[in-house]
Amino acid sequence: MELLDMDIDPVRLESSLWVGKKRYRAALTGWHLNWTELDKKNRDKKTVSVPVSEVIGVEEGRVQVLPQMSVAEDTDREFTVFYVKRSSSGSPYGLLWRLGRTQFCCPSRDLRDQWMTQLRIALKTHSPSRPHRLLVFINPFGGKKQGRQIYHSLVAPLFELAGISSHVVVTERANQARDHILKKDLTGFDGVVCVGGDGIFSELLHGVIGRTQQEAGLSEHDPSITLQSCDLHIGIIPAGSTDCVCFATVGVNDPVTSALHIIIGDSQPLDVCSVHHCSSLVRYSVSLVGYGFYGDVLAESERHRWMGPLRYDYSGAMVYLSNRSYAGVIQYLPADSQLSSPRDNTRCLSGCSVCSKGTERLFPHSPGARSLYSSHFSQFSSDTEGEWVSVEGRFRAVSLTCMSSSCPRSPLGLSPSAHLADGTGDLIIVRDTHPLGFLTFLHRHTSTQDQFDLPFVDVHRVKAVRFSLPTGEEEDRDEERERVNDGGMTEEGKRPSRSGSHKHLVERGEERGQKDFLCGLCCSKAPTVSVWNCDGEILPHTEISCRQEEARSGGNILANEGAITRVNNRYNSNIKLFF
Ligand SMILES: Nc1ncnc2c1ncn2[C@@H]1O[C@H](COP(=O)(O)OP(=O)(O)OP(=O)(O)O)[C@@H](O)[C@H]1O
Ligand SMILES: CCCCCCCCCCCCC/C=C/[C@@H](O)[C@H](CO)NC(=O)CCCCC
Ligand SMILES: [Ca+2]
Known part of the structure; x- marks a missing residue:
């Protein structure tokens, strides 16, 4: 020796x-x-x-x-x-x-x-950043309903080996994980972990952001302040149907890979987009805020949950065949095109230089300060109107994504060059087109062909987006108002519960019925208003404003070793929020 x-x-x-x-x-x-x-x-x-x-x-x-x-x-x-x-x-x-x-x-x-x-x-x-104690939420109904088994057979033994003690909650209802994080004592926990899909991840996200603001005495609804950064990390053990957040950050949806990332304390900041209706926060999103095709697929798929992950394929085919487009007015605030572009063919990995630069430039001030950009985002402020770009027309799909939103169905994602933590999102506008054109667009998501290289598709890197119905669409406005009243929003303007949105969805589903899809096919009256899909949840409003925020860099982003394997899935939620 x-x-x-x-x-x-x-x-x-x-x-x-x-x-x-x-x-x-x-x-x-x-x-x-x-x-x-x-x-x-x-x-x-x-x-x-x-x-x-x-x-x-x-x-x-x-x-x-x-x-x-x-x-x-x-x-x-x-x-x-x-x-x-x-x-x-x-x-x-x-x-x-x-x-x-x-x-x-x-x-x-x-x-x-x-x-x-x-x-x-x-x-x-x-290894100073390794977690010692974790609070784990298992959704026993996510994906193929394997959450419990995946955790106990593949993940728990690894946590035990690494000396991590975990407190496990198997959820019995939707929003239980969110409420637990909002209300219960979390002293001693280094992070929260979900075993499930994007929906349970979203519960953790809302819980962590909401709790941090409560503790800081800030209102999530106040559009003029920058909300407090979150210290609690979120981990994901993929066991859902799409597992988009896990796939887009780690590059695979594999429980053992994710457990090992969590154990060694990897972390990756993540952009969050806040969605508002009038002056109330509706939800946060990290992946997709989508109207038209993706909203309709989600609405249809909720009626076929029993099919498990296959429900999206079935519903995707049905919605495609219904051949719909929707009228709307999109306004967006472009991001700095000098920094990056959605068509620059880059791939965001852990330690990404674009994300580091964007963060430094956008957040030189301390958390809790008034937002640098608050004037841009005050709902319909006139002083900055000049910077907003407006597009009116009929659209097959309007999608805003903070990250690539890659998933097993679409390995490069909705926007392959989007960044995980640069403070921007990519707005993809698919104008009305013939069915074959739209099929080509969808099909390109499954290959390496450029889905933006089509004459009816535009993509913009943006900081904020607003969507409204065209003036004179009274019938649609009435329909929207009705839906807002039923949509699960509580009086205090809290975010809608899943049961609320589901209720609305079922009513809407019954109202439209299978018949509507066939109607769409033979060109008789089809619905004139779609719904918004926000990370797999239906929003109870049509007219919304979305603002991108970003995570501060920091935490322990590991140097990229030239392979995507160092992309992580523990969110250093130094996430800053918005509106
Ligand atoms: N015990 C439960 N009973 C019913 N619903 C639940 C329960 N626990 C969580 N949920 C809700 O189930 C919804 C779907 O869960 P999850 O995201 O885990 O699976 P998924 O929908 O199959 O996957 P993905 O979101 O990746 O498509 C979430 O919105 C979550 O709020
Ligand atoms: C001819 C072949 C056509 C194939 C078309 C494939 C297009 C795939 C694009 C996939 C985009 C995924 C975007 C991610 C959205 C998630 O935040 C959300 C929550 O899990 N998932 C869905 O809404 C589920 C939405 C599922 C949509 C299909
Ligand atoms: Ca981004």
Whole structure:
């Protein structure tokens, strides 16, 4: 054994150890654990190097973890190291992470104890941002209803190995997770984790943002202030139907990959968009705020929840066949085109330079200060009207997305070059076109072909969007008013409950019925107003204003190593909000 004293990256421990029948020279420096196979003449062969920050745990003996933690043998001289292992499979946008395991055998028990102690000290020293205690919400009805099983068989053993204690709540109703975060004592928790899809993630998002504002004495509805940054991190274990937020941040929707990211304390700031109606906050969105096609698909799919994830394919086909377009007025505030563009062919990864620059430029002030841009966003202020661009017409789809919104259905997403945390969103306007044109547009989401390179599609990088119905559409306004009254908004202007929006949806569904889709097909009277899909929830309003905000950079964004595998899914919710 040799101990070297160096200022930077000191070697703390180096010894000759055995892995199986082969002899290795193992070295623990401050930052890495390396082991190099030695041949009979003591010459180096292959080296494996694991950053200490990616070591998941160290156990005495020969241990295995999945499916259950068990000690196969403990001869007093052995220890097992678990670490992040990047698999060669995944999607082109992110690799799967797996639990690597190597069992070392030492010449003596003393040396084994020394290795165990040093590794544990190194872990503590070099992984300060790891969570110790997590509050986990499982939606037992998300996706294929596998949430509980996924958590208990794949995730809990990893948390246990990493020394994370978790308090698990299996939800019994929609919005339980949100209400828990808003009202219960969260002292001691380093983060909240959801096991489910984008809907339960959205509950956590609303809970975390809402609670932070409550504690800071700020009103989420006040359009003129910049809301307080959130300290509590959110993690996602994907077990939903679309898993868009997980896929767009990690590059894959895989529970083990996400659990490992959470354990090592990865974090990624995320833009949030606030959606207002008149002067009330309606919801926050991180993914899609979509009218027309995506609103109709969601409304239709809610009536077929029993189909599970397939409901979107079925509803997508039905809505496509109904061949609808809707009249509207879109106004948007363009973002600085010098910084980035939705067609610059870049891909946002952890540590993205565009996101870092955007944050510095937009948020030089401290949290809680009055918004730099509040005048731009005061609902219909006249002093800045000049900067807004207005488009009126009939649209197949109007979509605003803060991030790429990639998902297994669309691996590059709604806007492949959108950024996760730059304070902007991409507004995609699909004007009315013939059915084949629209099919081409949809189909391009499933390939690498550019969906914006079509004559009826426009895409703009924006800071804010407003949508209204054209003047003179009295019938539509009446319909909207009716829906607003039934739409689940409480008197205090709180956000609509899922049951509220669902009620509206069922009524609307009954009102339109299957007949309407067929009507759409044969060109008789089809509905003139669509609904907004906000991250998979239906909004109870047609006329809305959306404003992008952004996360402050900071936290512990890891340097990108040239592969998307370092994209993370713990949200450093230094998120700043809006309107
Ligand atoms: N116990 C529960 N019973 C009924 N609904 C619930 C329960 N827990 C959570 N929910 C609601 O279920 C909705 C859907 O959940 P989730 O997002 O987890 O799955 P999904 O819709 O299949 O996935 P995705 O959103 O990725 O398409 C969410 O809006 C959430 O509020
Ligand atoms: C000819 C082939 C046509 C194929 C068309 C594929 C188009 C796929 C685009 C996928 C876009 C996903 C946007 C993400 C939205 C999520 O925030 C939201 C919540 O989970 N999901 C939906 O609303 C679910 C919406 C599902 C829409 C299909
Ligand atoms: Ca963005």
